[in-house]
Amino acid sequence: MKSLTLVLSTFFFSLILWIGTYNFLPEKVAMHFDGNNVNQYASKSFMFMMFMLITIILLLLLFIFLNIDNKNPNKLKINKPFSIIGIIFVLSLNIIYLMNVQNESLKTEFLIVLFIGFMLFVVGNYLPQIKYNSKYGVKNWATVQNPQNWNKVQRFSGNTFVIGGLLICIFSFSIPFLIALLLTFFVIGVMLFVIHMYSNRLAN
Structure with a gap:
């Protein structure tokens, strides 16, 4: 139950990040970077859907990992750092992309x-x-x-x-x-x- 709450909370927080910035994004946003330069663009609606799909897949993998062998006390201890790492990775992925879209010259x-x-x-x-x-x-x-x-x-x-x-x-x-x-x-x-x-x- 805790892992489900954690995963759902992370997803909804990512969703809120996108919804909160969506209207401020240009209609065409960066899709692929070649070093510091953008070489491919896509509509912001497409990138929104793609990042939500990526977020769901990553969080699903995290949820599966957290629930494997979850009766083992040592596995429960391992779950704590991997929960922190997984959540920060997913949120950072969305935040960094949104930052780059609004400032393509930003070095991240x-x-x-x-x-x-x-x-x-x-x-x-x-x-x-x-x-x-x-x-x-x-x-x-x-x-x-x-x-x-x-x-x-x-x-x-x-x-x-x-x-x-x-x-x-x-x-x-x-x-x-x-x-x-x-x-x-x-x-x-x-x-x-x-x-x-x-x-x-x-x-x-």
Whole structure:
């Protein structure tokens, strides 16, 4: 019931965003961007319907995910960060498009990097709360070999995700998009390597 309320609330909020700005949109709005330039237009009614359809599909996928294995207490803990991430992604998708339509020169690429950093930050805050199980959390040789290492790995991974997420968020605001995106992949690679090395040390 909570997941249904969450999904419906997000959909109606997205709908209200479009209805509230619809009359202020030009009759022809951007449909496809080539870098910072618009190379294809469509009627605003078509884009309204398309974004509502995309919103419904994304929220339906989120609803299905939230209700899979929802009796598992560890899955319920995972549901919290994914609910936050899913809702913010759907709302941001609509908001960013509406902002770009009203100002085609507006640069919003940095929000992609910001969202990745935010996602890692949110997941990192919840990882230490996940109890030992076979489905969810950071699983590797150290946790499989010795369940007592589980909490240590989840706590270390959570801290690593939080620090990495904050760094990526800083990149999104402070440096050009392409460099920030490359650094994002580099930071994620370093994070995974550090977690792997820490796990190996525990296993040995």
